[in-house]
Amino acid sequence: MNLTIRLKTVADLAGKCTSLADIGTDHAYIPIYLMQKGLISKAIAADINEGPLERADKNIRKAGLSDKITLRLSNGLDNINDNEAETVVIAGMGGEIISRMLEKPKPAGIKRIVLQPMTDIPLVRRKIHENGMIITAERLAAEKDKIYTVIACEYGTCQQFSDEDYIVSPFIKDDPIFDEYIKKQLGICKNNLEKTKNAENKEFSAQFEYLISIYQKFI
Numbered sequence: 334m335n336l337t338i339r340l341k342t343v344a345d346l347a348g349k350c351t352s353l354a355d356i357g358t359d360h361a362y363i364p365i366y367l368m369q370k371g372l373i374s375k376a377i378a379a380d381i382n383e384g385p386l387e388r389a390d391k392n393i394r395k396a397g398l399s400d401k402i403t404l405r406l407s408n409g410l411d412n413i414n415d416n417e418a419e420t421v422v423i424a425g426m427g428g429e430i431i432s433r434m435l436e437k438p439k440p441a442g443i444k445r446i447v448l449q450p451m452t453d454i455p456l457v458r459r460k461i462h463e464n465g466m467i468i469t470a471e472r473l474a475a476e477k478d479k480i481y482t483v484i485a486c487e488y489g490t491c492q493q494f495s496d497e498d499y500i501v502s503p504f505i506k507d508d509p510i511f512d513e514y515i516k517k518q519l520g521i522c523k524n525n526l527e528k529t530k531n532a533e534n535k536e537f538s539a540q541f542e543y544l545i546s547i548y549q550k551f552i
């Protein structure tokens with residue numbers, strides 16, 4: 334199976350493990366890919382909706398992996414049992430949804446969580462720290478006109494991040510496409526500032542001005 338750059342980056346950070354749970358699996362491409370590469374030996378493809386699980390089922394059957402990848406109806410990690418997943422992947426969802434999943438009690442036995450939030454990335458970094466984990470790696474993935482952030486975390490404490498670090502993580506500063514990422518973020522913020530600057534509520538434009546001031550430091 335060939336993955337898109339975004340999904341390949343998520344799969345690369347998940348890497349080798351004994352058991353994987355892919356939360357919000359939809360098509361189940363990540364567990365199928367990792368299984369085909371021989372990097373995992375069992376997986377749960379979980380989703381909150383039946384439709385995506387049917388899609389996942391079709392792809393898993395086509396790949397001949399029904400005996401190794403189990404389908405599971407689950408809101409976040411709610412229906413994942415203790416010691417069922419060493420690595421958890423949560424990709425392609427909004428940062429607020431991912432943050433809510435991070436706040437809930439998690440099953441025992443998880444060693445690594447790989448997150449790919451579509452929005453609210455600073456919030457997700459904060460939630461990682463607020464929920465007893467540390468960031469261990471981050472990668473940027475450019476696909477079409479977007480740059481996605483993929484974050485790996487593990488249990489641990491005492492990782493100090495400043496407000497600025499939550500916005501521009503120290504883990505992405507050496508990424509080959511960091512400069513491109515910063516320019517893109519600046520463009521997005523300037524656009525949003527333009528759209529919000531005449532609004533009555535000044536909170537949004539102030540927030541975009543703040544973000545611009547941070548991103549500009551890295552130009």
Ligand SMILES: C[S@@+](CC[C@H](N)C(=O)[O-])C[C@H]1O[C@@H](n2cnc3c(N)ncnc32)[C@H](O)[C@@H]1O
Nearest residue numbers: 356357358359380381382385407408409424425
């Ligand atoms: C845009 S798809 C992402 C699919 C895949 N993970 C990817 O990155 O390409 C989001 C999937 O997350 C599922 N989802 C949304 N909220 C969820 C939740 N709270 N728990 C589990 N799955 C959820 C949706 O049903 C959908 O299939």
